[in-house]
Amino acid sequence: MTDALHEPPDRHGDVAPGDDLEPHDIPQAIRGYLIGLALATLLTCVSFYIARSTLVWQPSIPIALSVLAIAQMGVHLVFFLHITSGPDNVNNVMALAFGLLIVMLLVFGSLWIMTHLNHNVMPMERIMQMQR
């Protein structure tokens, strides 16, 4: 063990949860959460607006809502959870990336397989009719 390993990680100006705070840093720390709140509110309002409006081409509304939801999750990750691209966050980001891979496989895999089943398997009523 050399002394280099005992050095605390650099502070990056951005205050992560868990670091000790001086009282004069409080307004700046709260400002980060308020910026996140403003962005999240904006995205939420846009989502609620386009869900009921005719502004967006109707069949594309689910995709537009998905994009807005993903954007808002990104805002939450950065401003509330402080998952950033900083060097002390590499492990967190890698774990999140792997989690997202599993989530995508799970959701899109299920939808893909079940849609094919719905298309290719005869409905139960038809099978009953044929057996008569």
Added chain:
Amino acid sequence: MSTDAHVLSAGAMAIGGTHAHAAALTEEGAHGTAKRIVVAYGFWIFLISDIILFAALFATYAVLTNSTAGGPKGRELFDLPTVALETACLLLSTVFCGIAGIGAQARRDRIYYGAMAATFVLGATFVAIELHEFATMIHEGAGPSRSAFLSAFFALIGCHGLHVSAGLLWLLTMMAQVYAKGYRPDILRRLLCFALFWHTLDIIWVALFSLVYLVGVAP
């Protein structure tokens, strides 16, 4: 690049060396910082497994959306003003939770207890609105046993509601622990985990209100 590599190797030492140097790990200074990062990382892994649990429930819901068995569809059941109110409650409570964390780090009792109380009230309001929504739906004959769509809906939204309820109990525990034991480093680490949990629940709610409620009522 060199600083990245340095910090990474230090992080690997902190994780790999936990057993060997457990005795050397003190709460203060460089080791205290490393321990906080390790604890948050471990809890983050749990939260990602929780997100995968919700993804499984969400996949079930997405597959069964149209399996209404002749019963009511989402468009007839979902009330957007109620959902907007729930969303506002949870979003504001997540911001207050962050402010409570800042208050704890700065050892400011009024900010900490005030923001935690606000978080609790908003979270409890969310649960109350959701319970009222469920009760209304069941009263109208659209309970979880009506159709596969409604079973999946109640399982998905109900699981999130249970998480929020458990989070409320944890919140009260953290207020009591800070009151009884003060802002000790181990208590602050628990508070950090609670904050991560609460913020993650709001991220899951973003997916739920967008893809369950809003897509459900979209024309």
